[in-house]
Amino acid sequence: MRKFFPPPLQALLAALLIRFIPLGQSFSLPWEFPAIILLVAIFIALAALWQFQRQSANIDPHNLAKTTQIVQQGIYAYSRNPMYLSLALGLTAWWLYCGSWLSIIWLVGFVVLIEHLQIRPEERFLKGRFGKAYQVYCNNVRRWF
Numbered sequence: 001m002r003k004f005f006p007p008p009l010q011a012l013l014a015a016l017l018i019r020f021i022p023l024g025q026s027f028s029l030p031w032e033f034p035a036i037i038l039l040v041a042i043f044i045a046l047a048a049l050w051q052f053q054r055q056s057a058n059i060d061p062h063n064l065a066k067t068t069q070i071v072q073q074g075i076y077a078y079s080r081n082p083m084y085l086s087l088a089l090g091l092t093a094w095w096l097y098c099g100s101w102l103s104i105i106w107l108v109g110f111v112v113l114i115e116h117l118q119i120r121p122e123e124r125f126l127k128g129r130f131g132k133a134y135q136v137y138c139n140n141v142r143r144w145f
Helices: 009-020 034-056 081-096 102-132 132-140
Strands: none
Touching: 009 081, 009 102, 034 102, 034 132, 102 132
């Protein structure tokens, strides 16, 4: 698999773009709304990390050769990519907090890049490694949620 910036760095770059290159008209929301979304994102990230730790699974998306199992329990029973989902939700919270309508383009750009540069190559690898077992998992659990 080709190596790209790690997903957390991609999210950080998108967050910096949202903050420092605001696009379009601004809007304002009570801070509690993005805070709730951020808390959900943190919960999802911690649940995903905990499940990987619990199963002693490979967490490095750039070293898939170390992958020995499909994590399907816990949060992974509801989303095949909860870590990426948590990054997207965290960015959504940040975008809402910063309040610039067209800056959503940076959030959408992040999701498109993660989808095409990270998730799909991972899925191809996992289908090759685990075959039918991974296909059954994909049929039962959605990519994002």
